[in-house]
Amino acid sequence: MAGECGGGKEMLATHLDLQPGVCINIVGDIPPDAKDFRIELGKDLANIGLHFNPRFKYAKDTKIIAYNSRNDYIWGNEVKVKKFPFVPGSTAEINITFEGKQFKLKLPDGSEYTFPNRLNLESINFLGITHDFNLRSLSFQ
Numbered sequence: 001m002a003g004e005c006g007g008g009k010e011m012l013a014t015h016l017d018l019q020p021g022v023c024i025n026i027v028g029d030i031p032p033d034a035k036d037f038r039i040e041l042g043k044d045l046a047n048i049g050l051h052f053n054p055r056f057k058y059a060k061d062t063k064i065i066a067y068n069s070r071n072d073y074i075w076g077n078e079v080k081v082k083k084f085p086f087v088p089g090s091t092a093e094i095n096i097t098f099e100g101k102q103f104k105l106k107l108p109d110g111s112e113y114t115f116p117n118r119l120n121l122e123s124i125n126f127l128g129i130t131h132d133f134n135l136r137s138l139s140f141q
Contacts, residue, residue, distance in 0.1 A: 011129040011138075014044070018124040020100035023141040025093070029134040032089040037133035039094065041103065042119065042126045046073045049121045050096070050103045054086050056132075069118040076118055085109035091136065098124055 018024070026039065036058040042048035048070040055061040063084040069076040085108045086092055095106040100122075103115045129135055 009130075009134055011127075011135050012045075013127045014125060016123075016125050016127060018098060018140065020098055020122075022098050022124070024096045024098070024127070025137070025139045025141065026096070026129065026135070027091065027093045027137045028129070029091050029136060030086060030088055031132050031134065034088045034132035037131040038128065039096070039133075040126070040128040040130075041096065041098070041124050042070070043121060043124075044126050045128070047071055047119055047121075048126075049117050049119045049124070050115055051075075052094075052096075052105065052115075054084065056086070056088060065113075067113075067115045071119055079115070081113065083107075083111060083113075085111060092133075 030037070034056045036053060036055040039052040040048045041050040051068040051070060053066040055064050055066060065081045065084060067079040067081065092108045094108070097104040101117050103117065105113045107113065
């Protein structure tokens with residue numbers, strides 16, 4: 001995945017053992033020329049329960065958020081949402097709550113979205129924040 005990265009930084013954390021009920025607060029800066037960024041939660045790089053991918057202008061997509069999961073490196077069915085509260089050149093805050101059966105996201109405009117835990121993960125051991133997102137702070141509650 002490192003070979004795919006554009007101008008952004010990459011942050012990967014493993015062995016987290018985050019249990020249902022945990023809230024992950026992510027704050028970062030979006031570069032003015034951002035194409036996309038990714039926040040991924042799961043067991044490891046091969047098994048991602050939540051792939052959160054805001055796309056400013058990436059491939060054929062413009063201003064959409066793609067949600068997906070990956071099981072043994074095989075992607076599931078991608079869900080695309082047109083609600084897009086991200087602005088290049090700004091700071092964004094995203095809250096993700098792992099609720100066991102689903103992931104609940106609170107986006108910068110206050111809107112919320114839920115994505116099912118397709119892999120039936122019992123805990124989150126992997127967190128990746130990649131591409132065009134410069135992490136300012138990361139906290140767990």
